Amino acid sequence: MSGPAMPAQIRDRRAKRQRILVTPEGVALPLTIASRGARAGALMLDFLILMVSTVSLTVMMMFIGFGSLNGAVDEKLPGATEFIFVLWSLMWFIAWNGYFMFFEMGPRGATPGKRIVGVRVASRDGGRLVPEAIVARNLLRDIELFLPLVMLLSAPFGGGGAAGWAAFLWFLVFLLFPFFNKDSMRAGDLIAGTWVLEAPEQKLATTLSSEGAVGAGTSNVTGAQYRFGDEELSVYGEYELQTLERVLRDGRPQAIEAVAETICTKIGWNPGAGDERAFLESFYGQLRARLESDMRFGKRKLDKFS
């Protein structure tokens, strides 16, 4: 089947990141480990947010600070200026250390950057995400990110000599830690007992069978009836059915035409033109009814090869 089918490689790669969590009710829930790319993207977004907010706060405080100087020239600062300076020092520390902790302790377990790319932090043992874990995973950021970067900036210039290079290579291990384990944990995740999962928010799509030709198999355009026999319905399995579902939900005319033609060729029908959608809807409805009734008898046909 053609159309916007998910390439097999992408499916495989996704399957590698799938984990199964069994809830206390005995329902198996698939969890997906967030991809490293998504996490890197989230980190950059978070740093961008932090950078913009701390720098603009700094500028604002400088503005107020210089205003409060009041032309005082002796070496002792006036109280107001000193107070601004204290606020500024603390702001810097709290922003860079507290930002991640504050947001990850929230009910979503995610910083704004993580929320944008759709990932969240969760406890690896399935328990609740405790504040200690969030503190632990965030304290290691220094050696995982900043030290390797600092080393990278200083090592090529021979600042530390051979020891500098050795330190850089050693810290590189921490930077690349997520690439060396299957759960893409960074060192902070390891000692905190956490992992980062995809947290997709899915919208509930409409039911297909209460609209169009899915139910009755009758076209609204031409009034034609589509009925498929057992042999015609037995060529496809669940995977093809769900691909067809995606084609119908996307509703792109070219894809619908191409898919209708492929199916017609496969089941030996003569492809007509102009009524492809109704044809596909009828085929979808009847194929799904057949596969679902088989399922209830314990027979499953995963794809066209099985």
Add this chain to the structure above:
Amino acid sequence: MRAPSIAMFSRSAEIKAAPDIEAAALRSDRFRLKREGEWQRLENILKELEKGRLRKLSDDDVLALPTLYRMAASSLAVARETSLDASTLAYLESLVQRAWFQVYGPRLGLMAWMRKFLGGQLSRSIQAIWLDICVALFVMVAGTVTGWLLVSRNVEWYYALVPGQFTDSRVPGASREVLLETLKVEDSAQGMSAFAAQLFANNAGVSILAFALGFAFGIPSLMLLVHNMAVLGAMLWLYSSQDLTWEFIAWLSVHGTTELFAILLAGAAGLHIGRKMAFPGQKSILASAAESGQRAAQVMVGVVTMLIFAALLEAFPRQLAGTEARAIIGTFMLIFWLAYFFGFGRRGKYPKIDEAAL
């Protein structure tokens, strides 16, 4: 009872017309349409919870959450066996996952956590890493002694050990008056709070690094402790050579008992993780790392708190108080921390359940 509010009116818009169940041709779609309302209600509750607006939820909704979660979970189990509608399955999976995070992730509020943390949890965590504290303490004492011995053998070591910023007037051969001048009492508190804030930010950054390096390096982190304490040993020798040992220790002890204690704990916390990963005992390495990491994180929260105290002490009493007052404050702080960490929150007094809830 819910008080009337504007939200009452906006909510009615979310209630859609009842789905036409009979119109759905497929059995699995009829199953879905019958339950859709419950799923939507669960989703609305989750949305409020994820935004942290627990107060906006009615009592009914809060009470219904576990039931709705179980219904959605059973819907998912049924749908997996009867429905091939990929989008419904994906929706249910994400819905149940989100609900699971909320139902099985009951959080302590920050205040409740702080109360538990300060009311014994911190002390217990510190008691649990006693072995690492002993190692770090030994290393720190050894570092001080080394610094002293090196400088007393050969004065050149002083310049190698003590960083340039300290060598202003505090150099070997300086007269007693010059050294005493560096320990003098300030007459006003102006500029002190700015000094304190800078000290805190700097020390906290360093101790976090010491902690992180403890996990990464183990031994080099201890070497870091040795080096820093050697500086202290060298300066101690310098002041004692002019017979100012007592004044110098008093000057240092005001904040030093708190600050050095905090650095000791930070190094020990890092060491603890490294040790537990190297020797996980009965547990798996991952479980052992996670447990020790969370314990060490609690210690680190304590360390940062101590450094706030240290910075305040360093900025005000050290600069403003005389020698005897400095020594008294320093000793008092040391006794206070020791009593709080080792005399408070002993294991025996608390039921085991408390430990399991960690």
